[in-house]
Amino acid sequence: MPREDYEVVIGLEIHAELKTKTKLFCSCKNEFGGEPNTHCCPVCMAMPGALPVINKTAVEYAVKAGLATGCSIEKNSKNDRKNYFYPDNPRSYQISQYDKPLCNNGFVEIEDEDGNKKKIGILRIHIEDDAGKLNHNEFGGGSLVDLNRAGAPLIEIVSLPDMRSAVEAERYMRKIKSILEYIEVSDCKMQEGSLRADVNVSVHKPGEPFGTRTEMKGMSSFRSIVRAIEYEAQRQIDVIENGGNVYQTTIRWDEISGKTFPMREKENADDYRYFPEPDLAAIRLSDEYIESVRASLPELPESRRERYLKEYNLTEKDARLLTASKYLSNLFEGALEKCGNAKACANWILSDISRILNEKEMEPDQIPFTAEELAKTIELIDKGTISSAIAKKVIEELFENPQDPEVIIKEKGWIQISDEGAIREVVLKIIEANPQSVADYKGGKDRAIGFLVGQAMKETKGKANPGMLNKMFVEELNK
C-alpha cells in the first residue's frame, strides 16, 4: 500500500542546555569541553553529604522559554528525583521535574508543507540537570567518566504529537531553536550537543487511533532528524503492511547506514521511581516575578518580522526567512545600521550567504564574519569600487578568511577597473575578436551587447565596471 494511505505522527522532546554561568546545582563553571573532571566539585561529583542548591538564573531562563512559547507558568513548582544507575549519572538520580513542571501548555507556530500556518502544541517545559560523559577507549583504554557536563542545566521542551511529517518536525525544531536563541537562554549548538531531541514516531491510517510509537534519543542534527523520521515511518508502515506489530521501544538511528535499529530489549519497563527531591525546597514564583521576566523578554521573531515588513518594505517571504534565525536577523540589522541599504542587506543574506551556508552545511550561528564586514562589502558595490560579481567572490572569501573586505579586494587585486583608457582597450579587443556579434548588433540585435559585455567581464576577471563597459560598447559600435 502506498505511503499516502498512512498518517505519520511525530512528537519531539527537545533538550536545550541553558547558558548560565554556573551549573544547575553548584557553582562550577557551565562550559563546554575542558580537561576531563576539571569543572566539578563535591556537589556535581555527588560526594557523600553534598547538597544541591538551585541556580535561580536557570529557573529564570526556563520561565523565559515558557513565556516565549505561550506557556502558563507554574507558581508552585518542585524538583523530583529520577532514579537510575549509570556511570555518567553520579548521584544515581537525575534532579528533574515530574508532575509540576515550571511551564505548561504552550505552542509555537510553523508553516506546514502547503504553506499554511500551523500550531504545534507544547505540553510542558521543565528543568533538569545533564549527565556527565563517558569516554570509551580514549586516554589509554577502558571507559572513563568525565563529569564536566554533569549538573549542567537543561530544559526539556515536550511537544504534543502534533507534527505530521519530517519537514514539520524540522520546522518545529528550527522554530524552537530560533526562539531560544532570540531570548538568549541557550547557545543551541547542535554540534556540541547543547540542543538535541528525542523523536517519537508512529504511523496510523487516517481515521484510526494513533499507532504505537518508537523513540529515537539524542538526535542532534536537522538532517538526521529528517532522515530518521522518514526511514522510521516507512519501516513502521512496512511492518504493519507485512502483518506485524510495532512495539514501543527505543530505537537507535545510525547515520552511516541510514537505518534505525532497536536497542537491546529490556525485560522490564524502566521504573525511575520518581519522588519529590527532599534536598530542595519547592519553587514558588510570584506573579510579580513572572511579570518581571515577561518584561525582560527581547523582541521575538514574530514582531521582528512585522517590523521588517513595515519599516524596510521587505517581502513577506524575505522578512520571514530573515527573522527565522536570530543570527541572520542580527546580521541583517547590524549590516543595515552601517550601510543603510536594507534591500541589498536582505538580498545578500538570503541569496549568497544562505546558499553558502547550505553548501557548507553550516548553521547561521557559525557565520564567521561580522555585520560590519558585510556592510562594507555592500558599500563597496554602492560606491562602484567592486561589481556585484566581485562581491560574490568577496562573500565567499569572507567565509574562508574573514577580514576587512577592502583588504580582501586589494590583496586579491579585485578592484573594479573604472579607468576609461583601460576599459576602452578591452572593448576594442573584444570587438576585434567577435565580428559576428558586432554584425548582429549592427543588424539590429541589441542583445548582442550583453554577450560582448559578458566577454569583456570574462577578459577582466569580472573587474571591469559593467556600466562603463555597456556605455563604451554602444559608443564604439555606433561610431
Place this chain on the structure above:
Amino acid sequence: MEITELTVHELQEKLKSKELTVSEITRAYVDRINEKESDVNAFITLLTDEAIEKSKEIEEKINNGEINSELAGIPIGIKDNICTKGIKTTCASKMLENFVSPYDATVMNKINSEGMINLGKLNMDEFAMGSSTEHSAIAKTRNPWNLNTVPGGSSGGSAAAVAANMVPWALGSDTGGSIRQPASLCGVVGLKPTYGLVSRYGLVAFASSLDQIGPITKDVKDSAILLNLLVGHDEKDTTSLDIPKQDYVASLKNDVKGLKIGVPKEFFAEGLNEEVRKSLEKAIEKYKELGAEVEEFSLDIAKYSLAAYYIIACAEASSNLGRFDGIRYGYRTPNYETLEDIFVNSRSEGFGAEVKRRIILGTYVLSSGYYDAYYKKAQQVRTLVKKEFNKAFEKYDVILTPTSPIVAFEAGTKSNNPLEMYLADICTVSVNVAGLPGISIPCGVNSEGMPIGMQLIGKRFEEGKILNAAYTFEQAVKFRKNFKPNFKK
C-alpha cells in the same frame, strides 16, 4: 579533680581561671581513651596524636591572643557520617571503609574555626541505620554502664564515648531517634534540633527530609552551648532555615513554674517496660513539684508514625545510597566483567544486611504501582502527624514521653530481628516525622542500675523551651552526681 568528669562549661571556667590548660585537657582525654577504648570501642578513627599536636598549637594561639573563642581547645568527638576533610568518613560501612572526604561538613567548619579539637570519628550503625550500633561493619561499641549491652544507635559511638568520659561531648545525627535513643541508653543528654535548624551539608544522607545533626553531651547546659554553635542558615543547604539566632544558654532559667507539659498516653501503653514507666511517672511528679502543670492527652496519630517513618526513610535512603555504585569512590568489587557486575557486586559486597534491607524496602515503596499505596500514603500520614502535634502545642509548651520503651539490651539479642529493633524507635520517630526538636535526658536508673531516658518534645524552633525544662529537671535530680557508669563486664 578528674578532668574528664567535667562538663564543657566547667572546663571553660577552669580554662578561664587558668586552673587548666588546653593541652592538659586534651592529654587527660587521650589518657582516658587509652584506658577505656578497649572496653567500649566507641571510635572508628582515633585522632589522639593529632589532637595532642593540635592542642599545643591552639594553646599557643590562645596565649598569643590569636584565638578568642570560649570553645578554643575544647575536645570533641564526631559521628563518622559527618564529613571531615582529610580524615576518613566511613559511615561504619565497608562501602566507605577507606573513604576520605575532600571537604568539611558545614558543622565541621564551625567546629574548626572555633579552634576545637577533634579526638576522633565515632562508631555508628552502618549509614545510621539501626538502634544498637550493632550494624556497624567496623567496630562493636559497648555501653559503659554494662559492657554486655549495646549503647543504642545509631549514634552509639557518640553516646558511649560521652558516657565513658572519652570525649567531653560529641556530634551525633538523628533520623528517627539516633541521637536521643543512644543518649537515653547511655545516661547522657542528646538533642535533636528542629529540622532545618542545623545545616546538613556534609552529613552523609540517610533520609534527607528527616536527618538532623545535634549534640550529645554530659549535661543540658553543654547541649545549649554546642547548639549555639551549630545552628544557622547555610547557603549550601537550602533546607536550613534563615531564622533569627537565639541564645540557648540564656534560655536555661531553672524554672518551670506554670510550664504546661502534655503527656501523650499512647506513649505509655503496652510495650513500655514497667521500670521505665515508673521512672517516668516519678519524673512527672518531680515536674509537678517544680510547679509545672502536667496533663495527660491523646496523640492518636503517633501509632502510625513508625510505619510512615520506615516508608519515608527507606524511600529516601534507597535513592540517597544509589551514589555508592563503585564508580567514583568507595568500595568496588574485584569481581566484575560487565558494568552491571560493578554495580551489583560492589553494592552487594559493600553494604551490610540492614542497609540492603532498607534499600530494598525503599525501592519497593517507590516502585510504580506501589507509590500511591505506600510513599504517598506515608506522606499523608506525615501531614496528619504534624497537624496533631500542632494541635497539641496549642495547649502545651512541652510534650513529655519516654525516649525508649526499654533500657539498654544485651548485645546480639535483637540484631537478628529487624522488626523488634525497629520498635526501639517507637517513641522517637514521630518527632522526626513532624520535624520537631526533641531532647533526651536521664531521669533515673532501673533495678540493675541501667539508665532510663525521658524525652521532651517542643514546638518547631522552640529548643529553648525544652532545654529549660530539661535543665530545670536536671538541676533538681542531679542524675550525674548520683549515677555513674561502672563498665561492668
